Amino acid sequence: MGSTEMSETPDIAGQLTWIAVDWGSSNLRVWGLDQHDQVIAQASSDKGMLSLKADKYEAELLRLVGDWLPTTGTTKVMVCGMAGARQGWLEAAYLPVPTRLDQLSQGAVTPTLTGDQLGVYLLPGLSQTRGTATHFDVMRGEETQLAGLVADSPDFTGLACLPGTHAKWATLEAGAVSGFSTYLTGELYQLLANQSVLKHSVLSPSAAKDDLNDAACRETFISAVSDIHQAPETFSSRLFGLRAQDLLDGRLPAGDTRGAVLAARLSGLAIGLELAGACRECPSDKPITLIGNQTLSQRYTLALNAIGYQTKHVDGDTAVLAGLRLAHRALT
Template identity: 45%
Template sequence: MTPDWLAVDWGTSHLRVWLMGPDGAVLDQRRSDRGMGHLSRDQFEPALLALVGDALPDGGTVPVIVCGMAGSRQGWAEAPYATVPCAPPSIGAAVAVTTADPRLSVFIVPGIKQVSPPDVMRGEETQIAGFLVDDPGFDGVLCLPGTHCKWVHISAGEVVSFRTFMTGELFALLEQASVLRHSVKGGDWEADAFASAVEDAMSRPATVAAELFSIRAAALLEGVGPGPSRARLSGLLIGLELAGARPYWLGQDIRVVGAGGIAAAYHDALAAQGASVATVTGDGMALRGLRTAYETLREAAQ
């Protein structure tokens, strides 16, 4: 079945495309590892066609709504940032991309920037738009865990401010490239070790670098296994993040966006601090945001 339009979430590492039919129905979903980080500017269109070209019509044009890193300076075409405070940018601020294939009509939704302190997001703004479709009156803070965790203050349908923490990337670097790599691979998750490490980091953030090395020492001297060692590493880093993000979450209504694993870890760490926190699944949020952008485009064309 030929799609009416394509919804595209183009990240640094991966490309995800939904083939959309009438009334917002998903006809198919396709993924590849051809993220922005693997492509030069002239490779974006071929990468998209390689994934979905067989589904495009022989004649006519298919709208393609794109969010994420395809709009970065190193991406397909730069989509200038909107500036906080602002509503999540949609199709009205999108950049139209000239394509060689006449079947494609591509629009890239911009990200959001914050001047002071300097910060940026691309892709998360479309997730936020999707969240607000379901909860338009939300007034509080979204926590979006990931490689770079975002804390986003939402009020009156706008992104008021946000802050990014590189906690996930720091975890990956320490897990893979530090002396801790010998101590944290494998094993079952230890909730108590995680909770204790969160508390240690929040109460004594200045000692976290020493506590990190103690993970290795405890493995050598006390035989602490990789499960509790890994949980302690995660807890120290997330606890350090919570200490830094306290102005965002303290006294706020918080929604952690995600499911399982890392989202549950953030939820548990916040709940232990007495925060008002709930978890909402992130599945479909970006798609809801892209669908809203397409509906606006369609209405403007009528």
């Protein structure tokens, strides 16, 4: 069904000013904020876009936040993520880049509700076409994290990476997204590890998630990043070479450690290929900002350091809340 977690703040209804929502494909997260934009309550559920029909969104939201609401008036709700997708609650059309991140709320849409307790604003994603770039691309949800990055630095200029199943790389110029690219690195790794011939050699992704805590795995990962970054055209060949190494290399350890080392190499090859494209024209004297969870950001930091780049890290949850705050302020 779902879970609810709230900070120990009495009289939430008396302090609640607005609600922030991150509605993903698989999960829903909500935060109640006061007049100072401080979180006073939070809740979550597993009712993401993939498990809801359009007419069920309002009820699910009220199930989580109903106890927070004052008895009178309408509480504003800022929503980012897949609720605004075509298959979601109500489509919030993509804004074409270049787009200023402090103006996302201008593209928000408001679904029709059965009651007047909530005033919901679904934020748009961003799109890119061949008319403005070399390729088509879209993002939905990540733009709000990028908005969080510029919330305290309105004129931020630089390159930001949001690692994940579909990693996003965005170029920001004076607080606007001028272009971006998506890499299916996380999904590619999962497919190769679980469904290709490599599944006989590498430890499963769930079992190998802490592989970089091991010195041998970490060294193997870094070596793979460097190898493929220098010769990205050899990616497919090196993938099969990983299987051959398992069959022929007597220096590899036995058991799960063997699978973990080979999984680290697969991860390094996949991320290294991504970096070969994403960093092709990126100056190495400027740090790349990573937005996401600590574990994945550490992996990307290792990879980027290996090819000569420095990084900064912004927590993903911190960024999405900051982006929703920025959108809320723009509407008030």
